[in-house]
Amino acid sequence: MTTAHAVDAVRRAEAAADPHLASRPAGQDGPLMLRAAAGLAAVVAGEVRRRRGRLYGARVVLLVGTGSNGGDALHAGARLAAGGAQVTALLAGPRAHAGGLASLRAAGGRVLPGAASSGGPDRPGHQDDDRGRAAGASSAAEVALSGADVVLDGLLGTGGRPGLDAAAAGLVAAVPPAALVVAVDVPSGVDADSGELPRDAAGRPSCVHADLTVTFGTAKPALLLPPAARVVGRVVVVDIGLDPAALGPAAVEELDPEQAALLWPVPGPQDDKYSRGVLGVVAGGDTYTGAALLCTTAAVRAGAGMVRYVGPPRPTELVRQRLPEVVPGAGRVQAWAVGSGVDPDDDAQAGPLAQALAAAVDDGVPCLLDAGALPALAARVRAGGPLDPEGTAVLLTPHAGELARLLAELGREDGERVERSAVEERPLEHALRAARATGAVVLLKGSTTLLATPDGRVRAQTDGPGWLGTAGAGDVLAGIAGVLLAAGLAPFDAGALATAVHGRAAAVASAGGPLHAEAVALAVPGVVAHLLTRREWPA
Ligand SMILES: NC(=O)C1=CN([C@@H]2O[C@H](COP(=O)(O)OP(=O)(O)OC[C@H]3O[C@@H](n4cnc5c(N)ncnc54)[C@H](O)[C@@H]3O)[C@@H](O)[C@H]2O)[C@@H](O)CC1
Ligand SMILES: Nc1ncnc2c1ncn2[C@@H]1O[C@H](COP(=O)(O)OP(=O)(O)O)[C@@H](O)[C@H]1O
Ligand SMILES: [K+]
Structure with a gap:
């Protein structure tokens, strides 16, 4: 783990390492x-x-x-x-x-x-x-x-x-x-x-x-x-x-390949598809059919025990044609990944989305909330207060614009406006604020992706090339992180590990040139295999 410490902590450690630090005359520099x-x-x-x-x-x-x-x-x-x-x-x-x-x-x-x-x-x-x-x-x-x-x-x-x-x-x-x-x-x-x-x-x-x-x-x-x-x-x-x-304690951490390899869930002889974790996906809809495909493809490629896809007939049919492994329709799951490419006004997806959120809040089913699911979370928090971080395992995956909207939505009564540019200029402040206000772990996407917990733990991952800033890349991340939640990882670990693997898969898919989101999902198994067998990222 690469760790960073706050300036105050560094000063205290320096004073402890050299008791004469403050009293040394100018020109006589210490060790x-x-x-x-x-x-x-x-x-x-x-x-x-x-x-x-x-x-x-x-x-x-x-x-x-x-x-x-x-x-x-x-x-x-x-x-x-x-x-x-x-x-x-x-x-x-x-x-x-x-x-x-x-x-x-x-x-x-x-x-x-x-x-x-x-x-x-x-x-x-x-x-x-x-x-x-x-x-x-x-x-x-x-x-x-x-x-x-x-x-x-x-x-x-x-x-x-x-x-x-x-x-x-x-x-x-x-x-x-x-x-x-x-x-x-x-x-x-x-x-x-x-x-x-x-x-x-x-x-x-x-x-x-x-x-x-x-x-x-x-x-x-x-x-x-x-x-x-x-x-x-x-x-x-x-x-x-x-x-x-x-x-x-560190103020900020970054997962390195040794930590990532230790965290990645590896099935043993006792495992079956259910013990490995079933992920339910509510993504896309009649408009954004691609999000359904990208999120489920990533989930399958990241090694889910099983993936269930919940959506209207058109995306369901597309998923069925392209991914024979995916089971259509709702059922028992170990985690939900919901909201990628979901239009918040899409009536067909509103029901499944609300059910996943209720399972997360009432029954503690781990849940990733992306894009179109964030307004429902804001409404839930405004009505019932922050989630209980002990009893729930919820991971929010906004980009800067979505985080600004979420915070504005949470502060609506106070007439608060939050601009995207403010989130981009002060991402740490805003991610921590959103984590405290919602009781969820916040994963703020960007060239460096930031993770913040309600109690103030922070991770930052800079793993992907600029080429990863492409439509659908976030849907792929949601699929990977969802699989890790379903396998039992805590949201903070699942989010950081998914971000690291997603970024490295993008580097492989890019090889220095343009990439498309599906290619990132397809590169995930190779990156995970390399990580697990060599304890390092592919070059
Ligand atoms: N204290 C220690 O034990 C050690 C300190 N070290 C070095 O010391 C550094 C900290 O040194 P200092 O505390 O002297 O601080 P700095 O060297 O960062 O600068 C402080 C000085 O710059 C002025 N200043 C501050 N902001 C300014 C700005 N925006 N524009 C113009 N002037 C500005 C201040 O008035 C002050 O005179 C560390 O970053 C590190 O490089 C290292 O030698 C390791 C050990
Ligand atoms: N400049 C960049 N460098 C590296 N990664 C980036 C960059 N810009 C965006 N990303 C990553 O690409 C993904 C984009 O996700 P998102 O904004 O949700 O897009 P979409 O909604 O189209 O899927 C995120 O994982 C983000 O961290
Ligand atoms: K400097």
């Missing part, structure tokens, strides 16, 4: 920063050697803010300079970390003012110009950056307020596209705890876009969470000697 810098330098040196053969002569530019994040970059820069790299530090602020500066200078590195508006490294360069645009980099900084092979972003770490000031933004804008951008601890500008990306006046994310993030002790939540996950690149965690017990 934690020196380990962080050593680990950072080793990762960067390895990456440079992989790319250009050797570290000697590589042009490394450090973007240095005023805090300890800049200190890490400067100490790492000193090590890289000692290894033969040409290292230039560009100072974004009026001061920089004393110990780091001394060590870089001693190793032969250069130190330059970064911002155009600053007269020297000792003068502030923070003012926005009168239109609020970035102040731009100094000409010396522009020259240094234009030839950089590697840029280390040490502007802001866990002590940073979200967003870049004008001086920092000017430096970041001058980073050449070909340079390898390595974020120190977190890409500067992101909100380390929430994963939110502040925007500049033109609406663009005001943060560093990294190819690689080297983080210390444990990942920070933003490295796993949407929307920040898309600006962090590959994440490498450097061990700096923090005690896991001092870190406490």
